[in-house]
Amino acid sequence: SKPSIDNEGNVVFNGSGSNQLGIYTSIGICCQKIADFNTPVPNGGGLTFNNFSGGVSNDIDGGRVAFTGKFGGLAVNPDFEGVYSNVGQTSPRDLVEVAVIDDLEWSDVGDPWVDDDVVALRGRRLIPDDHSTVLLWNGWDLSHSFVDADAGYRLASSGEASLSGDAVMYRRLSSSSNELFISTGNVTETVAALNSTPVPGGGGATFKNFAGFPVVDRNGQDAAFVGYFGSKVGVYKW
Numbered sequence: 001s002k003p004s005i006d007n008e009g010n011v012v013f014n015g016s017g018s019n020q021l022g023i024y025t026s027i028g029i030c031c032q033k034i035a036d037f038n039t040p041v042p043n044g045g046g047l048t049f050n051n052f053s054g055g056v057s058n059d060i061d062g063g064r065v066a067f068t069g070k071f072g073g074l075a076v077n078p079d080f081e082g083v084y085s086n087v088g089q090t091s092p093r094d095l096v097e098v099a100v101i102d103d104l105e106w107s108d109v110g111d112p113w114v115d116d117d118v119v120a121l122r123g124r125r126l127i128p129d130d131h132s133t134v135l136l137w138n139g140w141d142l143s144h145s146f147v148d149a150d151a152g153y154r155l156a157s158s159g160e161a162s163l164s165g166d167a168v169m170y171r172r173l174s175s176s177s178n179e180l181f182i183s184t185g186n187v188t189e190t191v192a193a194l195n196s197t198p199v200p201g202g203g204g205a206t207f208k209n210f211a212g213f214p215v216v217d218r219n220g221q222d223a224a225f226v227g228y229f230g231s232k233v234g235v236y237k238w
Contacts, residue, residue: 010026011026012058012067023058034067034092036049044080047072048071049071052067061114061115063092064114065086066112080101081100082098082100082101083099085112087138098112107126113163117138119163120137120162132153132154155173156170163216165220166184167219168184179194180214184220194209199234199236209228214226222238
């Protein structure tokens with residue numbers, strides 16, 4: 001997994017060695033363990049983590065983290081994957097479950113993003129019906145749906161939610177569209193759409209694809225993404 005850094009210079013990263021794999025932080029000095037193979041999984045029935053490689057990126061803000069972890073994998077226990085965090089907890093070592101793939105409530109979870117005291121999570125939720133969503137988690141509850149993909153759409157698994165204050169950036173797909181959006185409260189703005197948004201400096205060409213992980217900053221005032229057109233690729237700011 002890729003490392004992440006916050007505005008205070010704190011870092012979260014995956015590390016391995018001596019038959020061990022874990023999530024570690026560098027806060028002031030390196031290193032502090034967040035979780036490894038000896039760490040009990042919250043709501044895991046006494047099991048410990050057995051892998052942290054499911055996610056592409058963990059995140060950190062203000063020294064608090066959110067990460068993807070796996071457990072189970074035995075004959076009597078299927079291999080579960082979930083998102084866990086210490087946001088909103090008394091101690092950085094206090095971990096709680098944000099969401100776990102159980103095919104009852106969630107059938108997919110994406111890499112989390114942390115901003116201040118909330119976590120943004122892109123996933124496919126089965127309650128109350130099967131839909132793609134970005135949810136905000138405030139340290140104990142996943143009660144606030146930041147954005148749903150709407151009927152006929154899904155949120156791209158390779159374009160996870162990026163969070164900054166009250167704004168989230170995401171990619172929405174359907175059989176006929178592929179678009180980058182920023183949602184702030186009840187306002188949703190299109191950043192770019194395939195086959196219709198002109199490429200800056202592209203001589204009239206329009207975007208033909210977007211790479212994963214667009215980013216948003218300053219409460220939605222700034223955003224950046226990677227876009228393709230023709231045989232070229234570039235980084236663009238909105």
